[in-house]
Amino acid sequence: MSLKKATLFIIIILIIDQISKFYIKTNFILGEEVKVFDWFRILFVENEGMAWGAKIPGEYGKLTLTLFRLVAICGIGYWLWDSVRKKNSRILVISVALIFAGAFGNIIDSVFYGLIFNDSHNQIASFLPEAGTYGSLFHGKVVDMLYFPLWSGYLPEWIPIWGGQYFTFFEPVFNIADSAITIGVILLIIFNKKAFPKEEKKSENI
Known part of the structure; x- marks a missing residue:
């Protein structure tokens, strides 16, 4: 895949991600929920921290996280450019492009949403x-809205630690950008051998 095609792919993902976030932000009250199916709902939440809502404590925690994301996106961008330059496998370029698009989409929220x-x-x-x-600037909240509570109920008593507790699977609320990152990582895991082919060892002359 050429760099031009990878860039277009990234732009399309970013547009879909930002349109969905803009719509939710300007049409939903925080915590508002729309039931599409029993197992799929649109639920507006905002994430101030990392995945699963984790935060870096302290006055400058949010700023530190956003700056870290900016540094990380530069590294991912270089990885993408280098993969295209070296003509690495198509699956590797697509995976890295997905990860880059997802990370960039959430960075837009973190950097600018607090201002707009x-x-x-x-x-x-x-x-x-x-x-x-x-x-x-740098103190925006990431907009999440995709919620898939596939199953909810009380766990059997025989399960260690969590037995008898109310449990929801899948509980995290996420967005298009998160989905892109997840798909990219899953592709790298599933197609690891194609993404990172090992060079054939040359047989030594006896």
């Missing part, structure tokens, strides 16, 4: 509001 939207608590947020925004 107001708060979503008990109200529908406005784009570029006159009354002020909810954050500052």
Whole structure:
């Protein structure tokens, strides 16, 4: 895959990701939920931290996380460029492009959303509001909305530690960008041998 095709692929993912986030942010109140199926719902949540809602504690935790993401995206971008330059396998280029697009999509939220939207608590947020925004540069919140509660119920008592507790599978709420990262990583795991082919060892002359 050429760099031009990989770039177009990334742009398409970014557009879909940002349109979905923009729609949710400007049409849903934080915590609002729409049931599509029993196992799939649109649920608006905002993530201030990393995956699974984890946060870096401290006054500068959010800033540190965003700056780390910016450094990481530079590394992923170089990996993509280098993979194309070396004419590595198509599956590797596609996987890295997915990871890059997903990481970049969430970085847009973290860097800019605090500057362009107001708060979503008990109200529908406005784009570029006159009354002020909810954050500052590098302090935006990532918009999540895809929720797949495939099963909910009480676990059997015989299960260690969690037995008898109410459990939901799959509980995390995520977005298109997260999906792109996950798919990219899964492709690298499944097609590991194609993505990272080992050079055939040359037989030594006796």
